[in-house]
Amino acid sequence: MSSDGSVSLEMIQHLRERFSQDPTNKLLQNALSNGHLIDVALDRDIVQSTDSSFSTKLDSWTATNQRSSGRCWLFAALNLFRPGAMDMMNMKDFEFSQAHIHFWDKFERSNCFLESMIEMGNRDIGDRTVHFLLSDPIGDGGQWNMAMNLIRKHGLVPKSAFPESKSSSATRWMNASLKDLLRSSACELRDMISRDVGLEEVRARKKEMIGGVWRLLCMHLGTPPERFSWQWRDKDDVFHRKGEMTPLEFSSQFVSVDWDDYVCLVHDPRNDMYKTYTVDRLQNVAGGPPVVYLNVPIEEMKRITMEIIEDGLPVWMGCDVGKQMHRKRGLWDSNLYDLQGLYGFQYGMDKRDRLIHGQTVMTHAMLFTGVDVVDGSPRRWRVENSWGTKESGDKGFFTMNDNWFDDYMFEIASPSSKLSEEMRKGLETSATMLPAWDPMGSLARRGPLF
Numbered sequence: 001m002s003s004d005g006s007v008s009l010e011m012i013q014h015l016r017e018r019f020s021q022d023p024t025n026k027l028l029q030n031a032l033s034n035g036h037l038i039d040v041a042l043d044r045d046i047v048q049s050t051d052s053s054f055s056t057k058l059d060s061w062t063a064t065n066q067r068s069s070g071r072c073w074l075f076a077a078l079n080l081f082r083p084g085a086m087d088m089m090n091m092k093d094f095e096f097s098q099a100h101i102h103f104w105d106k107f108e109r110s111n112c113f114l115e116s117m118i119e120m121g122n123r124d125i126g127d128r129t130v131h132f133l134l135s136d137p138i139g140d141g142g143q144w145n146m147a148m149n150l151i152r153k154h155g156l157v158p159k160s161a162f163p164e165s166k167s168s169s170a171t172r173w174m175n176a177s178l179k180d181l182l183r184s185s186a187c188e189l190r191d192m193i194s195r196d197v198g199l200e201e202v203r204a205r206k207k208e209m210i211g212g213v214w215r216l217l218c219m220h221l222g223t224p225p226e227r228f229s230w231q232w233r234d235k236d237d238v239f240h241r242k243g244e245m246t247p248l249e250f251s252s253q254f255v256s257v258d259w260d261d262y263v264c265l266v267h268d269p270r271n272d273m274y275k276t277y278t279v280d281r282l283q284n285v286a287g288g289p290p291v292v293y294l295n296v297p298i299e300e301m302k303r304i305t306m307e308i309i310e311d312g313l314p315v316w317m318g319c320d321v322g323k324q325m326h327r328k329r330g331l332w333d334s335n336l337y338d339l340q341g342l343y344g345f346q347y348g349m350d351k352r353d354r355l356i357h358g359q360t361v362m363t364h365a366m367l368f369t370g371v372d373v374v375d376g377s378p379r380r381w382r383v384e385n386s387w388g389t390k391e392s393g394d395k396g397f398f399t400m401n402d403n404w405f406d407d408y409m410f411e412i413a414s415p416s417s418k419l420s421e422e423m424r425k426g427l428e429t430s431a432t433m434l435p436a437w438d439p440m441g442s443l444a445r446r447g448p449l450f
Contacts, residue, residue, distance in 0.1 A: 028342065038326065041337040050331060052399045054382050056310050057370035061086065062093055063396020065388035067169040070140025073365040073443060074101050075386035076316050077147040077259075078156070080367055083314065084256030090234035100162040100247070103221045104154040105142060109284040110182060110213040113137045114206050116281055117186040121193030121202075132436050133281060137182040140171055141444045142284065144264050144316055144365075144413040149288035154224075155247030156255065161228040167220035174220040181216060185209040257313070262413045263427065266293040267301050268440060269352035274426035279434045279441035292431050293440060294423060298406055304418045306371050306378050314367045314384070318411035318443050321364035324404060330385075330393015332404040351407055361442035362410045369397065378402050411443075 019025050031040045061082060066075050078096040086094045116133055123130050167174040185206075192202050230250065231241040245253075271277060273295050282291045308315050324336040340346055354360040370382025381400040389395040419427070434440055 054370035054372045059369040066386040069171045073142040076365040085254045092235040095159040097162040099168040145291040146284045149285040156251040276431040278431040280436040316413040318362040320408040330398040333401040334403040361439045
C-alpha cells in the first residue's frame with residue numbers, strides 16, 4: 001500500500017501472484033464463476049444432520065402466499081388467528097383477507113406520513129428525519145403493534161369478502177404511484193407552512209389529499225366493505241349462516257387470540273436488557289398506541305417461544321430471513337454456508353456488531369408452528385412462511401436450527417402471562433426513543449421479500 005493510502009501497482013502484482021500460486025484458488029474460481037455460491041458453499045453435513053421432525057407441531061393447514069409484496073407482518077398476524085377461526089367454524093381451511101387489512105394500512109399510513117410532514121414542516125429539508133421519511137414515504141412492511149392498531153380500528157373480513165387484486169399481490173406500481181402522490185403532497189404542505197398558512201387551512205388541504213389516496217387505493221385494491229354476508233359449509237358438510245356482519249363484528253367473533261394482551265419482545269444486544277424502547281415515527285394509525293418493545297436476553301425469548309408453542313399456540317416473530325437460508329430445502333443454520341472456509345478469511349462480527357454496522361436487520365415476519373425439545377432445551381424450530389408452497393421448504397414450512405435463532409432472531413409477540421417478574425418491571429420503564437432509521441424499525445420499512 002502506498003504511503004498516501006492508494007493501491008500501488010506493486011501491490012496488485014503481489015496479489016496476482018499470491019492468488020495464482022494456490023491451486024485451491026483456481027478450483028474455487030472455476031466453481032464460483034460457473035456455478036451458484038449457495039451450491040458451492042452449502043455444508044453437506046448440516047443438510048444431512050438436520051431432521052424435519054418436531055416434538056411439538058401445531059400446523060395442519062396450508063401455507064399462505066404474500067406473492068410479490070412485503071405484507072409478511074400482516075400474513076403472519078392473520079396466520080396466527082387462522083387456527084382458532086378454523087376451530088370455531090369447524091373448517092379445514094380458512095383465510096382472513098390480507099388485502100383488506102393491507103388497504104387500511106396504506107390509507108392510515110399515508111395520513112400518518114402527511115401528519116409528520118405538517119408537524120416537521122418548519123424543519124430544513126435536509127433534516128435527517130425528514131429526509132428519511134421522504135426517502136420511502138410508504139412501504140409494505142410493518143410491525144405487530146401496527147397490525148393490531150389496524151384490527152382495533154377497522155376489523156377483519158374473510159378473504160371471500162375482500163379477495164386479492166393484482167395490486168395487492170404485486171405492489172410495486174401501486175406503491176410507486178402512491179409515493180409520487182405523497183411526496184407531491186408533502187412538498188405542497190411544506191410550502192404552505194413556510195408561508196405561515198394557518199394550521200386549520202393546512203389540515204383542510206391535507207384532508208383533500210387524503211381523498212386522493214382513497215381514490216388511488218380503491219382503484220388498485222377495491223373498496224373495503226362496510227358490511228358483508230357471511231356463510232360457510234364446514235368440513236362435516238354442515239351449512240352455517242351468520243348473515244350480515246361488520247368487519248369489527250367479524251373479528252370480535254372469530255379471533256380467539258387475546259391480541260390486546262400481547263407484548264412485543266425483542267433481542268437487541270446494543271441496548272440494555274429489561275427496558276422498553278420505541279422508534280421515532282414508527283406508526284401507521286395517527287393517535288394509535290405506539291410500537292413499544294421490551295428488550296430481553298435471547299434465552300428468555302427462546303423459553304417463552306417454546307412455552308407458547310407447547311401450550312398449543314403459534315408465535316408471531318421477526319427475523320433476518322435471508323441470512324444462511326436455503327429456500328428450496330427450507331433450512332436455516334448459522335453455518336449453513338461455509339463462506340469463511342470458502343474465502344479463507346474471518347468476518348469477525350457478533351450479533352451486536354452486525355446490527356451496528358448494517359450487516360443484519362429484521363427483514364421478515366413469520367410464524368413459529370413447532371419446536372423440537374430435547375432434555376428441556378430446543379434444538380430446532382418449525383416455521384410457517386408466507387411464500388407459497390412451491391420450491392419453498394416443506395410445502396411452505398421451514399426448519400430453523402437453534403443456533404440460527406441466536407444469531408438472526410429479533411422479535412416475538414407474547415401473551416403477557418408468559419413474562420417473568422423482571423420483564424414485568426421492565427415494562428413499567430419509560431420507553432427510550434430510538435431514531436426513525438434505527439434497525440429496530442427496519443421490518444416496517446422493508447419492500448417485498450420473496
